[in-house]
Amino acid sequence: NxxxxxxxxxxxxxxxxxxxxxxxxxxxxxxxxxxxxxxxxxxxxxxxxxxxxxxxxxxxxxxxxxxxxxxxxxxxxxxxxxxxxxxxxxxxxxxxxxxxxxxxxxxxxxxxxIETLKQRASTNDLAQRITALQLMARAGDEKALRELIGFLSHDEPVVRLRARLSIYAVGRQAIPLLIQTLDSPDNRLRAESALILGALKADIAREKLASLLKDPDPQVREAAQMALRRLEEPSQ
Missing domain, CATH: 1.25.10.10 (Leucine-rich Repeat Variant)
Structure with missing residues (x-):
C-alpha cells in the first residue's frame, strides 16, 4: 500500500x-x-x-x-x-x-x-491576497510588507490572525516596519504590532514596547506587557 x-x-x-x-x-x-x-x-x-x-x-x-x-x-x-x-x-x-x-x-x-505574485495580490480573495503579499514581503518587497501590516487593523478577527501569522512568517526583516507601526494612531495596529514583535523576540524594540505600558488604550498596554514577557522567555 x-x-x-x-x-x-x-x-x-x-x-x-x-x-x-x-x-x-x-x-x-x-x-x-x-x-x-x-x-x-x-x-x-x-x-x-x-x-x-x-x-x-x-x-x-x-x-x-x-x-x-x-x-x-x-x-x-x-x-x-x-x-x-x-x-x-x-x-x-x-x-x-x-x-x-x-x-x-x-x-x-x-x-x-514578484510579478506573478503581484497579480495574485490584486485578487478580492483576502486569504489568497495575504498569502501572495507574505511571499512578496519575504522576497524583500517593502510595499507588500506595508500592505500586510495594514491588515492588522482589519475589522475581521480571522483576517487579522492571517495577517499576524503571515508577518511572523516573513520573520526578522519585518521588525523595523513593525517598530515604526508602534507610533500609529490606530490602537489595533499598535497592539498587533507589539504582539508580533514579542513573538519575533525583537529585543531591539524593548524600549519602545516599555513606553507602551503607559499607552492610553488598555489593549495596547496589555499587548506591550505580553510582548515584554515574551522577550524574557528563554529561546527554544
Whole structure:
C-alpha cells in the first residue's frame, strides 16, 4: 500500500548508496501515486541527482497544488539550473503551476516571482491576497510588507490572525516596519504590532514596547506587557 511505499522511499533515502539512489529514481519514474513520486524526487533533489530535475518540473506542471508546490521547492536545490526551470514554469498556462513556481522563487528572493505574485495580490480573495503579499514581503518587497501590516487593523478577527501569522512568517526583516507601526494612531495596529514583535523576540524594540505600558488604550498596554514577557522567555 501507499504507506509501505513511502516507507521504502524513506529507507532508500537513509541508505544513500548509488544503488539506493538508482532504485529511488526507478520509483520516481514508475510510481503511479503522486505523493510517493514526489517524496522520491525530493530525496533525489537533496542529493543533487540531475535525472530528477525534469521529473520534478513535470510534477510542478501537472501535480495537484500541494504536490506542485513541494516539487517546486525540490527544484530550488539545483542552483541556477533549477531557477531557470522555475522561471520557465512561471509562464505555464496553469494557474497552480505559476503559483507553485512563484512561491519557490520567492524563497530564493528571485525578482521574477514578484510579478506573478503581484497579480495574485490584486485578487478580492483576502486569504489568497495575504498569502501572495507574505511571499512578496519575504522576497524583500517593502510595499507588500506595508500592505500586510495594514491588515492588522482589519475589522475581521480571522483576517487579522492571517495577517499576524503571515508577518511572523516573513520573520526578522519585518521588525523595523513593525517598530515604526508602534507610533500609529490606530490602537489595533499598535497592539498587533507589539504582539508580533514579542513573538519575533525583537529585543531591539524593548524600549519602545516599555513606553507602551503607559499607552492610553488598555489593549495596547496589555499587548506591550505580553510582548515584554515574551522577550524574557528563554529561546527554544
Amino acid at each position: 501507499k504507506r509501505d511505499r513511502l516507507a521504502v522511499v524513506e529507507a532508500l533515502n537513509a541508505i544513500n548508496t548509488p544503488n539506493a539512489l538508482k532504485l529511488l529514481l526507478q520509483m520516481a519514474r514508475s510510481e503511479p501515486d503522486e505523493q510517493v513520486r514526489c517524496e522520491a524526487l525530493l530525496a533525489l533533489s537533496n542529493r543533487g541527482v540531475k535525472e530528477a530535475l525534469p521529473l520534478l518540473a513535470d510534477l510542478v506542471q501537472k501535480g495537484e497544488p500541494s504536490i506542485a508546490s513541494t516539487a517546486a521547492i525540490g527544484l530550488t536545490r539545483y542552483g541556477e539550473e533549477g531557477r531557470k526551470v522555475l522561471r520557465r514554469l512561471l509562464n505555464s498556462e496553469r494557474r497552480e503551476t505559476r503559483l507553485a513556481a512563484a512561491k519557490a522563487l520567492a524563497t530564493l528572493s528571485d525578482p521574477a516571482a
